[in-house]
Amino acid sequence: MTNYAEHSPILVAIDCIIFGFDGNDIKLLLIKRGFAPAKNKWSLMGGFLLPNETLDEAANRILKQLTGLEGVYLEQLNAFSAVNRDPEERTISVAYFALIDIHKYEKQISDQYHAEWFLLSQKPKLIFDHDEMVALAQKQLRYKAALHPILFELLPDKFTIPQLQNLYEGVYDTVFDNRNFTRKLLSTGLFVKQAAKDKSTSKKGAFYYKLDKRKYKVKQAAFLNFVPKADKFL
Amino acid sequence: MTNYAEHSPILVAIDCIIFGFDGNDIKLLLIKRGFAPAKNKWSLMGGFLLPNETLDEAANRILKQLTGLEGVYLEQLNAFSAVNRDPEERTISVAYFALIDIHKYEKQISDQYHAEWFLLSQKPKLIFDHDEMVALAQKQLRYKAALHPILFELLPDKFTIPQLQNLYEGVYDTVFDNRNFTRKLLSTGLFVKQAAKDKSTSKKGAFYYKLDKRKYKVKQAAFLNFVPKADKFL
DNA sequence: CCAAAAGTGTTTATACTACACCCATGA
DNA sequence: TCATGGGTGTAGTATAAACACTTTTGG
Numbered sequence: 001m002t003n004y005a006e007h008s009p010i011l012v013a014i015d016c017i018i019f020g021f022d023g024n025d026i027k028l029l030l031i032k033r034g035f036a037p038a039k040n041k042w043s044l045m046g047g048f049l050l051p052n053e054t055l056d057e058a059a060n061r062i063l064k065q066l067t068g069l070e071g072v073y074l075e076q077l078n079a080f081s082a083v084n085r086d087p088e089e090r091t092i093s094v095a096y097f098a099l100i101d102i103h104k105y106e107k108q109i110s111d112q113y114h115a116e117w118f119l120l121s122q123k124p125k126l127i128f129d130h131d132e133m134v135a136l137a138q139k140q141l142r143y144k145a146a147l148h149p150i151l152f153e154l155l156p157d158k159f160t161i162p163q164l165q166n167l168y169e170g171v172y173d174t175v176f177d178n179r180n181f182t183r184k185l186l187s188t189g190l191f192v193k194q195a196a197k198d199k200s201t202s203k204k205g206a207f208y209y210k211l212d213k214r215k216y217k218v219k220q221a222a223f224l225n226f227v228p229k230a231d232k233f234l
Numbered sequence: 235m236t237n238y239a240e241h242s243p244i245l246v247a248i249d250c251i252i253f254g255f256d257g258n259d260i261k262l263l264l265i266k267r268g269f270a271p272a273k274n275k276w277s278l279m280g281g282f283l284l285p286n287e288t289l290d291e292a293a294n295r296i297l298k299q300l301t302g303l304e305g306v307y308l309e310q311l312n313a314f315s316a317v318n319r320d321p322e323e324r325t326i327s328v329a330y331f332a333l334i335d336i337h338k339y340e341k342q343i344s345d346q347y348h349a350e351w352f353l354l355s356q357k358p359k360l361i362f363d364h365d366e367m368v369a370l371a372q373k374q375l376r377y378k379a380a381l382h383p384i385l386f387e388l389l390p391d392k393f394t395i396p397q398l399q400n401l402y403e404g405v406y407d408t409v410f411d412n413r414n415f416t417r418k419l420l421s422t423g424l425f426v427k428q429a430a431k432d433k434s435t436s437k438k439g440a441f442y443y444k445l446d447k448r449k450y451k452v453k454q455a456a457f458l459n460f461v462p463k464a465d466k467f468l
Numbered sequence: 469c470c471a472a473a474a475g476t477g478t479t480t481a482t483a484c485t486a487c488a489c490c491c492a493t494g495a
Numbered sequence: 496t497c498a499t500g501g502g503t504g505t506a507g508t509a510t511a512a513a514c515a516c517t518t519t520t521g522g
Binding site: 161179183197202206207 | 499501
């Protein structure tokens with residue numbers, strides 16, 4: 001450790017791994033890069049850190065730029081720093097992952113960036129180390145969701161329990177016993193049953209639930225163990 | 235997101251939160267800064283990212299510089315980026331936390347940096363945002379250690395169960411029931427009992443154990459739940 | 469022989485898992 | 496009426512928590 005003189009400047013970028021859920025599947029929002037290097041290749045949405053903003057601010061700015069959304073779930077994932085990860089200049093990138101309600105984003109904005117939602121299983125090859133970022137984000141999503149109630153960030157205000165189960169099954173790529181799943185979920189006391197039903201997926205209809213926001217905030221930090229044998233999936 | 239031209243360069247630093255365990259208490263290794271700004275103030279050990287190394291490499295380099303140790307437990311914690319966190323120049327810092335066997339580090343090296351081990355409860359005020367880094371590292375240590383077997387990184391090859399319990403009690407600042415603790419620990423099958431005893435802390439002596447390195451690697455990813463009601467401590 | 473730390477078992481309560489049938493409804 | 500998805504209960508097992516006494520041995 002020496003003084004500050006003569007340290008080669010290094011560019012600092014942010015990349016966002018944006019997850020959405022369409023009611024059936026987990027999806028990833030990708031853009032077609034409009035500039036060199038790697039023009040027209042699929043990529044995560046990203047940008048550079050500006051002189052007077054923090055990384056969190058930059059990530060929020062970049063997310064809003066693409067989706068029009070503010071105040072969504074955003075979490076710093078990891079800084080990626082392989083020496084030649086960006087062929088143009090030495091750049092490190094701090095990856096953030098975001099969970100958004102896919103129905104809320106503004107399509108016309110994301111059209112500017114030629115953005116598309118991809119199933120994780122049908123994700124194209126991405127530029128630089130973005131595949132690695134996505135893989136880590138997926139791992140972190142599984143890890144975190146096994147312990148903490150975060151997947152609700154992907155759902156609209158009102159959602160049904162079968163929807164929620166779909167979501168969990170998508171994240172862990174497996175099936176859960178619906179009786180055990182429901183019981184565990186409701187036993188947290190996080191959910192408020194609504195009078196109305198969602199009849200879009202069955203004749204009988206499934207009751208809507210809302211999150212109890214108060215309790216939700218309190219239990220963010222608690223270990224809830226929604227996922228049976230969670231360590232098998234990590 | 236634009237092209238690469240004219241992005242203000244930002245310095246990239248690394249800071250290491252170094253934890254050790256002396257058999258009784260968790261300690262933190264701090265240095266007295268030998269250069270401006272904040273000369274002679276207590277600080278984490280840090281340095282700048284060099285053009286041809288990754289962040290992980292830089293963290294390892296910095297750690298070795300201070301302790302002489304290589305191959306120790308080191309984990310990227312978070313990137314800190316408040317705009318004025320460093321008064322000299324715009325610098326973001328990627329914090330790493332390290333777990334080392336306090337008996338293995340080379341004192342003469344750390345003497346060069348005027349390094350000292352501090353009890354967490356007696357930590358002096360640190361420069362910049364280093365207090366925040368330490369707080370986050372402590373939180374992450376509790377979080378991780380509640381779920382994964384990592385605290386062994388702080389112990390020598392051979393250790394006793396009472397030592398281990400001391401360590402856990404130090405991390406969570408509480409006391410555990412020794413019967414339940416021992417049973418849970420041994421039920422993992424991670425430990426190999428040695429013939430010899432450590433007689434330094436009692437007349438009866440406590441048996442040494444070693445980690446089963448094979449099983450240890452396998453179970454790194456498993457949830458082990460060593461800490462009763464772990465969510466109370468997070 | 470006694471102080472000080474190490475080591476050990478049992479009981480109870482809670483949480484998890486496996487498992488299968490009835491319900492409501494629109495077509 | 497029937498096909499489709501939604502909703503519910505129980506019994507067995509495993510895990511966790513609470514709890515106190517005996518063992519060893521150096522001084």
